[in-house]
Every structure is written in C-alpha cells, then in structure tokens.
Amino acid sequence: MKTVVxxxxxxxxxxxxxxxxxxxxxxxxxxxxxxxxxxxxxxxNEAPRETLLNDTNPHIVQFYxxxxxxxxxxxxxRAYLEEEGEHLRNADEDGxxxxxxxxxxxxxxxxxxxxxxxxxxxxNGMMRFNKKGxxxxxxxxxxxxxxxxxxxxxxxxxxxxxxxxxxxWEFTSEDFQNTIEKAGxxxxxxxxxxxxxxxxxxYNGWTEEDEERLFLVLSKTPAxxxxxxxxxxxxxxxxxxxxxxxxxxxxTRDHFYHSGAxxxxxxxxxxxxxxxxxSQQVDADEEExxxxxxx
Numbered sequence: 261m262k263t264v265v266x267x268x269x270x271x272x273x274x275x276x277x278x279x280x281x282x283x284x285x286x287x288x289x290x291x292x293x294x295x296x297x298x299x300x301x302x303x304x305n306e307a308p309r310e311t312l313l314n315d316t317n318p319h320i321v322q323f324y325x326x327x328x329x330x331x332x333x334x335x336x337x338r339a340y341l342e343e344e345g346e347h348l349r350n351a352d353e354d355g356x357x358x359x360x361x362x363x364x365x366x367x368x369x370x371x372x373x374x375x376x377x378x379x380x381x382x383x384n385g386m387m388r389f390n391k392k393g394x395x396x397x398x399x400x401x402x403x404x405x406x407x408x409x410x411x412x413x414x415x416x417x418x419x420x421x422x423x424x425x426x427x428x429w430e431f432t433s434e435d436f437q438n439t440i441e442k443a444g445x446x447x448x449x450x451x452x453x454x455x456x457x458x459x460x461x462x463y464n465g466w467t468e469e470d471e472e473r474l475f476l477v478l479s480k481t482p483a484x485x486x487x488x489x490x491x492x493x494x495x496x497x498x499x500x501x502x503x504x505x506x507x508x509x510x511x512t513r514d515h516f517y518h519s520g521a522x523x524x525x526x527x528x529x530x531x532x533x534x535x536x537x538x539s540q541q542v543d544a545d546e547e548e549x550x551x552x553x554x555x
Contacts, residue, residue, distance in 0.1 A: 263278050263305060264304045268300070268375075270385065271387070281302055288448045290447035291444075291446075291448075292308035292311040292447070294451070296314075304420075309426070314439040316434070318433040327422050333422070334416075337418050340376075340377075341377070344362065348381070348405060348406060349404055359381060359399040378395050380410075437473060440483075451486070455489060489505065508536045511533050
C-alpha cells in the first residue's frame, strides 16, 4: 500500500519507517495516541477510527485543525501557493525579500497557510523555532520553488490528508506527559520525541530530563506503546538505550539521511523501535533490564 505523505515537511519525518511501524503495531480497540505528532505521517498512515494527536508546536496542531474544520482546502492551498509563488519568483535578492516578508507575517499572525509556505521553502526541509517561538530557518534559495508541478504535489497531499482526518479526531497542544496519562488499556501510544543528542531545536528543546520523564510515564501507562528513537550512528551509540529503553523490546533498522545536497553528506543512523506489547507494567526503578515477550 502506498505511503501517505503529509503536506508539512520536517527533518526526521518517518515516511520510510511507516511500513516497519505498521508491521509491529498490534490490533487495538481504543485510540491511537501520539504525544509528538510532528508532520503527522504515522497517524495519517495508521488512519485510526479514534485518535488523540498532540504536539507542543501549536502551529502544526492548528494547521491540521484548519484542514479538519475546512478552513484549509486543496483549492485554497492552490490559490495561495500560486499567488505567493509568483511573488517569490519576482522578489529581489533571488526571492529572499518575499520569503522574509512571509516569515515576518507568520511570526506576527501565525497563519496556517504561511506556515505551509515556510515548511516547503525553508532550507533543507528543516523546521525550527527560536526561544521566542519564531520561525528560525532561512530560505532554500530557490525563487522558482513553487512550480506548477510542485504546487500540485502539495495540493494532492492536502487532499489526501483531508480525506483521512475525521471530524471526531482530537488535536491538542500540551505537554507530552499529560497526553500519555490520558491513555487507557485499550489504546496504543506512538511516541516520536526529539532525539536526544541532536542539538537542533524543533520547537522546544529535548534534554536527558525529558527522556527520563518520558521513560517514567511510559513505564506506568496501561496502554501498549511504540517509541521511535535512534540506536547508534557512525560515531557513537545512543546512551539512552542502555539507560532506559533496553528494558523493552527493540527492533532496529539501518537508515540513511542527507545533511546536505551532496552525496558525501550522506549519513548512516540505525533507527530503533521500542515497544511493550504486554499488559504488565515495567518497574521504572528496576536495576536490571527486562526484555518483554512479544504477544
């Protein structure tokens, strides 16, 4: 089955890992819960009947709520991108003047369509905000970014997502712990938090204290959960694996990403999925790692 690709872009998107996540997801009668929604790629491919989707980045949440409520449609996206794309092509400094105009407007007014524009025209597909909550990624330096074909691609992605999102889906923007604590025994919680050790701010930082807090709340949840994180890369292992996540089941997969356009910038990282498909809870204070059996 073809993977649904969302209209928002961000480094670390789990598009290539969707089939692996789907292959280990158990059957469930309750909700699909995501405390770290991100671009939404996993939720849109899971397409659950009931769901609770959360992210501390309020702009992501508002964007998808606007699609859910009909404020953003494929038609409105096409009209917006055609107009803004034309301004970008004709702007001084190879488009940078207009990019800055949209960025400043978004930082002042937080329009969802401006957020989409920045997501699709920012450098290297990155999404990052400064401590004031303002967009903090420069222009990709492509004044012809919004070609007719590229606009159609984005419009089709908005159309796909709009047919998946159900009126009863719940979107929130709160601390991840609050979201996980709402999970019941029939729910599945999928977590894709910022990766520990990556010092690029996504919306708010991620520290070892956050990782520990995530471990503690997942250890106590009655729900089953899946956690995406990194296992090791070419240079070092993820110390959080031995410290916390080895208590659960692990499955790993080699993954390549680009830190730039050139082939020599290709990097290898081993991704891992952590999961607990047992009804028993894990003692977070237990000293010895416990490998739970698959069911």
